[in-house]
Structures are given as structure tokens and as C-alpha cells.
Amino acid sequence: MPTYTIRDNKTNEIRNGRTFHDYYNACDELSAIGVNWQRNWYLYNEGWREQQPAPLDLTDFGFEPIKDHYLLIDEGSSTDSVFVTYFADEFQGAKNRRTSPTKLGRYLKQFYPHLTDDDVTTQSSTIFTKLLKVELQLAYTADDIQAIYEEGHTGALNSCMSHRMDSGHWSYGWMKHPTRAYAGPDLALAYIRDANGILIGRSVVWPEKKYYGSVYGNYDKMRAALVQAGYRDHELNGARMSRIELRRSGSEVTLLAPYLDGCNVCYDDGEYLVIGSHDELGRIGTSTSGYISVTEYRCAITNKKINRNRALEVLHPATGAYVFIDRELSDDNTERLHGNRWLKTTNDADYTVIGDGKRIPKGVIQTYYRLCAVTQQYYLSSEGINTSDGWVCHKVFYTDYVVCQASRTILKKTQAKWMEHGAWWHPQMLRDNGVTIDGKNYANVLQTLAA
Structure with a gap:
């Protein structure tokens, strides 16, 4: 577990000789010093070495690496010159402050003084060849x-x-x-x-x-x-x-x-x-x-991706499923039906023509309309009624169907019996509760009057 100390920027002495085993405790101490603590102090992480990338390994070239330098090739290097950077000491390493780029030859001459000028030139060339002459x-x-x-x-x-x-x-x-x-x-x-x-x-x-x-x-x-x-x-x-x-x-x-x-x-x-x-x-x-x-906020009109803040959710006419469109296109490309906003398209397959001749989205049809069993056209659910032959529109119902006064059942007019007291009856109701005299139908309660 890494430990932390707060050190003086100039002398590297530990403040109050105190060591922290928790990063956040050390940060609390820095906060207590004041917002300008960086002017005089820095946080020394004992584990800074483990956070460094692998350094340039000079042992391959016969050199003992300098402790805590963590030598790296600099980006300023080219096919002509190799530049390196390093940490001057462990305290600069803890601060992650590298030196300015310096030529590899100058670095070798400074830290390996036993090398002659010819040695420096030869070793720099060798390192250059082995490191940089790699096919990318x-x-x-x-x-x-x-x-x-x-x-x-x-x-x-x-x-x-x-x-x-x-x-x-x-x-x-x-x-x-x-x-x-x-x-x-x-x-x-x-x-x-x-x-x-x-x-x-x-x-x-x-x-x-x-x-x-x-x-x-x-x-x-x-x-x-x-x-x-x-x-x-x-x-x-x-x-x-x-x-x-x-x-x-x-x-x-x-x-x-x-x-x-x-x-x-x-x-x-x-x-x-x-x-x-x-x-x-x-x-x-x-x-x-x-x-x-x-x-995915993709406009169903342009097929382009849009920002979620510009996306408007509308219903697709073919399926009734929600899709996104660009909010700026909504006025000319949507319509309001039954309290919802529906996308308008030019594809006839997305629509159905209903009983009154209007062109309605199929998604609306699935939710709000029913198919008349007789006309095979669609009408609002409130514009029809269930019969023994299926659901029929009011126009068909009032033309071809009647309600039995006695049983309240619905049946075709061609199957019903007209009663002399001015009502339609189901044939079974006539058989059970009525009588036919001289081709006229009477309810039992009216039979005596008829005689």
C-alpha cells in the first residue's frame, strides 16, 4: 500500500514528519494548509515509481541505469538525432517533472564520464540503430x-x-x-x-x-x-x-x-x-x-441521427409504434388524431380508406376502428354494434337489423316478426308468448282484444 508525505518544494523535508497511509487523508491535510498550498508544498507518493512506463533499458548496451532517472526517448527524436528526457532525482520523479529533451550523446557523456567522445558517438549510433531502425x-x-x-x-x-x-x-x-x-x-x-x-x-x-x-x-x-x-x-x-x-x-x-x-x-x-x-x-x-x-434518435423523415433534445416522439401510421422525428419538421409532417400526433407519409400502404372515404393511418385503424362484417369497411368503434353476424356499422344496422322488443336480442329484419302492437319480435318469442291470427301476429296479452 503506497504511503504519502507532504514535502517542502525547496528542501524536500517532510512537513511535521508525518506520513499518511491514505491518499484522501493527505488531501485533507493539504486542504487545511490553504488553497495556495502548491506554492510551498507538494504531495510525495512513495509509489510513484510503479506508475512510470518502462524506461529505456540501457543494460542492453552495457550501461548501468541511473537510479530514478526513468530514461525515455523524447518525441523530438528523428532519424537524425535521438533525444531523451529523465527525472533529475527521486523528488522530481514524485512530481512527474522531466528534464528538457537532451541529445542521447550528451546524456551519455554527462552520466557516464568514462566514455570518450568516440565512445559516445559509437554508443549513440548503436542505440539509435537498435531502437529506431524497427519497421513500423x-x-x-x-x-x-x-x-x-x-x-x-x-x-x-x-x-x-x-x-x-x-x-x-x-x-x-x-x-x-x-x-x-x-x-x-x-x-x-x-x-x-x-x-x-x-x-x-x-x-x-x-x-x-x-x-x-x-x-x-x-x-x-x-x-x-x-x-x-x-x-x-x-x-x-x-x-x-x-x-x-x-x-x-x-x-x-x-x-x-x-x-x-x-x-x-x-x-x-x-x-x-x-x-x-x-x-x-x-x-x-x-x-x-x-x-x-x-x-438511437434517428429522424423517420430524413433518416438522419438527431440530438435527443430535438427528437419528437410520434406514432408511425403503418404500425402505431413510436418513432422519432426532428421537432422542426413536425408542423408539415404530422397530424393529430384521437389525441395523438401521427407521422404523415406518402406511402399509400400505410393508410386505409374508411367508410366515409377518409384516409386514416393503419395504426389508428388498429386502435380505434372496427371492420363492418357487411360492408367490409372501417368505422369508429362507436359507429357500430355487435350482432350475431359480427360487428356492423350503424348504417347497415338501421337498414337491415332490428331489436326484439321482448328479448332485446338483435336479429336481421328478414328473420324478425312484426307484431300488431307496433314492434319487432324474435320468432321464438312469438311462438312462446304470442299467436298468429289471420296472418297477423299478436302478443298473448292482446289476443282477447283481437278476437
Whole structure:
């Protein structure tokens, strides 16, 4: 467990001789000193060495590394000169303050004084040749990028995105290897191999801008190869990745998305996944799962992705399902029916002509209308009635059907019996409760009067 001390900026003496075993306790102490504590004090982390990248290993060239220097090749290096930076002492290391870039030869001469000028020249050339004369290769296609990542699934190249597809790690049936998304229009995967063809380093790069991201594997040689090729360490914000859709459920979409070192966020512009955040389209955090789930706000009119603040939810005429449109297009492209806003389209297949000749969205029909069993046309549910022959519209009902006065059952007029007291009866009601005399039908209670 790392420990912390608060030290004087000039003398490096420990304030009050106190050691903290908790980072937050140390921060509380700094806060108690005052908002301008940085003028006189700094926080010394005993574990700062573990947080450093692997330094340039000079033991390969016969030199004993200088303690706490953590020598690194500087980005200013080229095919002509090698520049390095280092920590002057452990306290500068704790502050993460490196020296200004200096030529490798000058560094060797300063810290290895036994070397002659000829020795310095020879050793600098040797280091340059071994470190910078490495062939940098680029993988652009999804297949090639995936293959390089999977090749480095163990050892120094191992990372959360290097699991092989056949390892069972990406266990979802719909899953693809996350790194395939890097094969967009902007990015590539840079990598190097040793003399035996063994993969020893990789880094996602933006070739057009000459940017490189996190380095995996042999840091010195990979970084040297990148520097030699003109690349510099820089965030990849704005780079476009492939937008690979894995599955969809309504407006919820699952997209392939590798874990992004550094910024760890991207946004979906509808055509690509773009690294970084966007003022209107927001941002989505990536994770080691290799995919992200997003609500897709895509305008059903223009088919373009829109900001969620501009998205208006309306009902689609064909299905009655909710879709999104750009709010600015709603006046000319929607209509209000039965308290809801419906999208208007030019596709006749999305509509049905109802009984009164109006053109109504099929989604409305499914919810608010019924089909007349006789006319085979649609009417509002309130414009018809159920009969033994099915649901019929009022127009058909009042023309062809009657209600039995006695039983209140509905039947066709052609099947009903007209009673002399001025009502329609079901034939069964006449048989049970009436009589026919001289071709006229009477209820039993009226039979005596008729005689």
C-alpha cells in the first residue's frame, strides 16, 4: 500500500514528519494548509515509481541505469538525432517533472564520464540503430486489426481488448471482436516485430494526423518506431471508428465499441462512432465489455441521427409504434388524431380508406376502428354494434337489423316478426308468448282484444 508525505518544494523535508497511509487523508491535510498550498508544498507518493512506463533499458548496451532517472526517448527524436528526457532525482520523479529533451550523446557523456567522445558517438549510433531502425507496420482492415490483437493475447501485449474470439471471453452469440471497430476511415493499428517475426509492440494510430495512442508491449522500441515514422503522442479525439450494429430492439441499439484508453468516451453520429464527446450528440462511455447500448434518435423523415433534445416522439401510421422525428419538421409532417400526433407519409400502404372515404393511418385503424362484417369497411368503434353476424356499422344496422322488443336480442329484419302492437319480435318469442291470427301476429296479452 503506497504511503504519502507532504514535502517542502525547496528542501524536500517532510512537513511535521508525518506520513499518511491514505491518499484522501493527505488531501485533507493539504486542504487545511490553504488553497495556495502548491506554492510551498507538494504531495510525495512513495509509489510513484510503479506508475512510470518502462524506461529505456540501457543494460542492453552495457550501461548501468541511473537510479530514478526513468530514461525515455523524447518525441523530438528523428532519424537524425535521438533525444531523451529523465527525472533529475527521486523528488522530481514524485512530481512527474522531466528534464528538457537532451541529445542521447550528451546524456551519455554527462552520466557516464568514462566514455570518450568516440565512445559516445559509437554508443549513440548503436542505440539509435537498435531502437529506431524497427519497421513500423500498419493494419487497416478489421480482419488484420483483430488478428494482431489476438496474436498478442498473452504477455506484455495482453490487454482487455486482446482476448481471442475462441477464448469464450466474448461469449454473446451476437458479439464480434471489439477491435474491428477501429477499422474506420481514420484509424489504423501500428505494430512492430522483432528479428524473429515475434509481435513485440502495438498502438492505435491516426495516420493522417500522425497521432498515436497508448503503447502496448516493448514501450521503448514501439515508441521509437512511432517517433521515427513522424508520429507523436496525442489524444485521438475526433477520429471516426466503424459503426457496427450488433442488435436492435426498437430505438435501442447495441454497437461494437472497444475500450478507449485515455478519454474512454465516444459519440454516435449515425454513420460512425467518433472518439470524444459532442455538444449536441453527447457522449457514451466505453467499457471492457466491448460494446455499448444507445438510444438511437434517428429522424423517420430524413433518416438522419438527431440530438435527443430535438427528437419528437410520434406514432408511425403503418404500425402505431413510436418513432422519432426532428421537432422542426413536425408542423408539415404530422397530424393529430384521437389525441395523438401521427407521422404523415406518402406511402399509400400505410393508410386505409374508411367508410366515409377518409384516409386514416393503419395504426389508428388498429386502435380505434372496427371492420363492418357487411360492408367490409372501417368505422369508429362507436359507429357500430355487435350482432350475431359480427360487428356492423350503424348504417347497415338501421337498414337491415332490428331489436326484439321482448328479448332485446338483435336479429336481421328478414328473420324478425312484426307484431300488431307496433314492434319487432324474435320468432321464438312469438311462438312462446304470442299467436298468429289471420296472418297477423299478436302478443298473448292482446289476443282477447283481437278476437
